[in-house]
Amino acid sequence: MNAPLTLREASCADDYDPNAMAVDRARILIRQFLSPVTATERVHIRAALNRVLAQQVVSPIAVPAHDNSAMDGWAVRFADLRTEGDTELKRVGESFAGKPHNGPIGPGETVRIFTGGIMPKGADSVVMQERATEIDGGVRVPAGALAKAGQNRRFAGEDLKQGQVVFALGQPVRPAELGMLASLGINEVDVYRKLRVAFFSTGDELKSIGTPLAEGQIYDSNRYTLYGMLSRLNCDIVDMGVVPDVPEELERAFADAAASADVVITSGGVSVGEADYVKQLLDKLGEVLFWKIAMKPGRPLAYGKIGGAHFFGLPGNPVAVMVTFYAFVRDALLVLSGRRDTGPMPTFKAVLSAPIRKAPGRTEFQRGILSPDGAGGWNVHTTGDQGSGILSSMSQANCFIVLPTQTGNIAAGEMVDVQLLEGLI
Ligand code: AMP
Ligand code: MG
Numbered sequence: 188m189n190a191p192l193t194l195r196e197a198s199c200a201d202d203y204d205p206n207a208m209a210v211d212r213a214r215i216l217i218r219q220f221l222s223p224v225t226a227t228e229r230v231h232i233r234a235a236l237n238r239v240l241a242q243q244v245v246s247p248i249a250v251p252a253h254d255n256s257a258m259d260g261w262a263v264r265f266a267d268l269r270t271e272g273d274t275e276l277k278r279v280g281e282s283f284a285g286k287p288h289n290g291p292i293g294p295g296e297t298v299r300i301f302t303g304g305i306m307p308k309g310a311d312s313v314v315m316q317e318r319a320t321e322i323d324g325g326v327r328v329p330a331g332a333l334a335k336a337g338q339n340r341r342f343a344g345e346d347l348k349q350g351q352v353v354f355a356l357g358q359p360v361r362p363a364e365l366g367m368l369a370s371l372g373i374n375e376v377d378v379y380r381k382l383r384v385a386f387f388s389t390g391d392e393l394k395s396i397g398t399p400l401a402e403g404q405i406y407d408s409n410r411y412t413l414y415g416m417l418s419r420l421n422c423d424i425v426d427m428g429v430v431p432d433v434p435e436e437l438e439r440a441f442a443d444a445a446a447s448a449d450v451v452i453t454s455g456g457v458s459v460g461e462a463d464y465v466k467q468l469l470d471k472l473g474e475v476l477f478w479k480i481a482m483k484p485g486r487p488l489a490y491g492k493i494g495g496a497h498f499f500g501l502p503g504n505p506v507a508v509m510v511t512f513y514a515f516v517r518d519a520l521l522v523l524s525g526r527r528d529t530g531p532m533p534t535f536k537a538v539l540s541a542p543i544r545k546a547p548g549r550t551e552f553q554r555g556i557l558s559p560d561g562a563g564g565w566n567v568h569t570t571g572d573q574g575s576g577i578l579s580s581m582s583q584a585n586c587f588i589v590l591p592t593q594t595g596n597i598a599a600g601e602m603v604d605v606q607l608l609e610g611l612i
Contacts, residue, residue, distance in 0.1 A: 194220065194474040194491055208478040209592065210514055210550050214531070217490055217515060220497070221522045224449065226380040232368045235360040237421040238378035239525035244354040249344035250370050254306040256282070258339040261319055261326050262300040262310035264292065265336035268328060278325045282307060297326055306340055313339035347371065357527030379525035382420075385448035385496075386413050387427035387440055389456040389465075390503060395429055408578060409454040409501075409508045416512050419610075420520055422450075432456065438468050445472070445493035449523060452516065455503030457487040465489070465500070473498065481592055483549045484575035485511040497523070504575035510552045510587070513606075534589055534604040537567040543590070543597045550592050554584035557605055567605055584608060 227241035256262065262282065268274050276297035280288040284303030291308035292298055298307045306313075318332040333339075347353055353367065360368075360378070368376065393407040394400055407429050417424050425448055430440040437456075444451040456465045462477055466489075469475040475491030475498055484507035489500030497519065501511045513532065521529040537557055545551055554570040567588055570580040586605040590597070597603060 194476060207481045207548075210480060210482050211531075213478055213480055213488065213490075214515055214518060217519055218522065220492065221519055223523055223525045224379050224382060227377045228380055229375050229377050231375055232360075232365055232373065235368075235376050235378050236362070236365060238360050238381070240354055240356060240358040240360060240364075240376060241379045241525060242377040243352055243356055244358075244368070244371070244373065244376070246347045246349055246351045246353050246371055247373075248371060249349045250347040251341060251343055251345070254343050255284075255341050256300045256302055256304050256306060256313045256339060257341050258313050258315050259301050260316045260339065261314045261328070262288075262292065262298040262304075262307055263312055263314055263328070263333075264294065264296075264310060265312045265333060267295060268333060269330060271330050273330070274328045275322065276325050276328065280307070299326075311336050311340065315339060355527070357525050359526055359528070381423045382450060382520060382524045383423040383425065383448045384417050384450045384452060384520070385425035385427055385444035386410065386417070386452040386454075387444065388429045388454050388503075389432060389437065390429070391431045393429045393455075408505050409503070412505065412509055412578075412581075413452060413454070413512070416509070416517070417520075420517065420524075422520065422524075432461065434464055434468060437465065438472070441468065441472055441493055441498075445496040445498070448496055450520065451493060451496050451498045452501060452512075453499075454501045454508050457489045457500040457502060459487070462487065462489075469493065469498070469500075475500070480511075481549045482510070482514065483551045484573075485514070485552075486549075488515065490515070502575075505578040506554075506575045506581055509581050513587075514552070532606045534606050536602045537565040537586075537605045539568065539588075539597055539599055539601050539603050540566040541568045542599050543569060543588070543603075545590050545595055545597065547593050547595050551588075551590040552606075553588040553590065554580040555586045555588035555605055556584060557586045557607075565605075567603065 277295055279292055279296045280298045282288040282298050282300045282304035287305040288298045288307045292310050300313055312333050314328050314332045320327045388407045388409050392404050394404045396406055427444055430436050466477055473491055473493035475489050477489045479486050480488050485502055487502050488511055491498050499516050501508050518529050553573050555567045556570060557565050557567045560566045570583045586607050589604040589606055
């Protein structure tokens with residue numbers, strides 16, 4: 188097995204080119220330094236929503252526990268049914284969900300059964316009530332009401348078998364998992380502790396909301412998009428505010444953030460011109476690599492360790508913050524929080540409905556609007572101006588149009604890759 192790279196080695200890796208790091212390459216390099224949290228806590232399953240299981244779950248029971256009916260109807264013995272003409276069966280009882288019929292049924296007998304009712308012994312199939320006619324003391328079933336034995340019957344353990352591994356370590360707990368845990372009668376699980384993520388914005392021009400703007404100043408919006416994206420990932424959030432481009436203040440902020448969090452995220456200050464003193468600072472405090480990623484938006488990116496904390500230095504432009512977060516930070520946070528099933532966000536193909544201009548050389552994440560084409564497929568077009576400061580493009584978009592590095596201009600009618608933003612933003 189290859190020993191993991193150190194950060195210094197990563198910066199010297201064969202195909203490492205600080206001026207044109209491919210998106211996938213950067214993601215893979217970052218991944219090598221991520222070790223998931225190990226601390227766990229035991230919580231009620233409701234509190235486990237959006238957390239990650241720190242235990243295997245083995246089914247203590249079978250679900251369902253008994254063979255039961257999938258329909259409202261009549262529990263029958265398939266062999267009793269005539270292949271031509273009607274069959275009349277004698278009603279010997281009822282089986283409701285939670286209130287079974289006691290005892291078996293014999294030849295020529297039936298039990299009125301409702302969805303979830305336990306199958307009486309001897310019965311192997313259920314005739315839907317719509318396919319039969321109730322008669323005095325029983326039911327009349329026409330030929331062909333059942334195609335084969337076993338129809339409309341759910342089998343014990345068909346969802347989960349007793350002793351089966353239901354969830355592996357690292358399983359994210361979503362609504363389906365909550366329901367499954369409840370179906371097994373489990374009310375508490377071990378989950379990994381939440382990731383603690385500290386972030387701040389850098390820039391002399393930035394003001395926090397609630398204060399008036401002087402000329403040339405802008406409101407800090409990155410802390411709010413970051414807050415939103417991190418909240419959706421269920422992280423513990425430490426908002427450290429705005430830090431001006433003053434070396435002593437930045438140094439203190441980096442040190443404080445790293446001391447209090449698993450992950451430190453900043454925006455701004457990593458572009459050419461600003462990067463130099465941030466770089467000097469971070470060289471002093473930890474080991475940080477500055478990359479120029481071959482992507483648009485989001486060219487500058489810093490990644491490294493400050494003490495025990497992972498550090499992501501995102502660009503300042505508001506759209507670039509979101510794009511680099513989804514391209515790099517999200518996946519890293521999922522890995523750190525204990526997920527085992529992570530990877531790049533899935534893409535699918537859609538037809539471009541208006542041409543796109545693009546120069547080869549960078550992977551572009553254009554903001555797109557995906558809409559049904561009326562014939563079962565999907566069309567996509569951009570939101571318009573793709574400037575990296577135009578945050579409204581992220582609000583209008585429902586997808587990224589991902590244009591690979593080598594791609595140039597694209598004509599209308601061509602297929603492009605899209606990544607859905609639904610649920611992410
Ligand atoms: P920088 O990467 O620091 O050079 O910033 C690039 C651009 O993004 C500049 O126009 C900044 O004013 C803007 N910017 C940086 N940080 C923020 C922020 N937190 N909120 C809004 N805009 C920002
Ligand atoms: Mg700046």
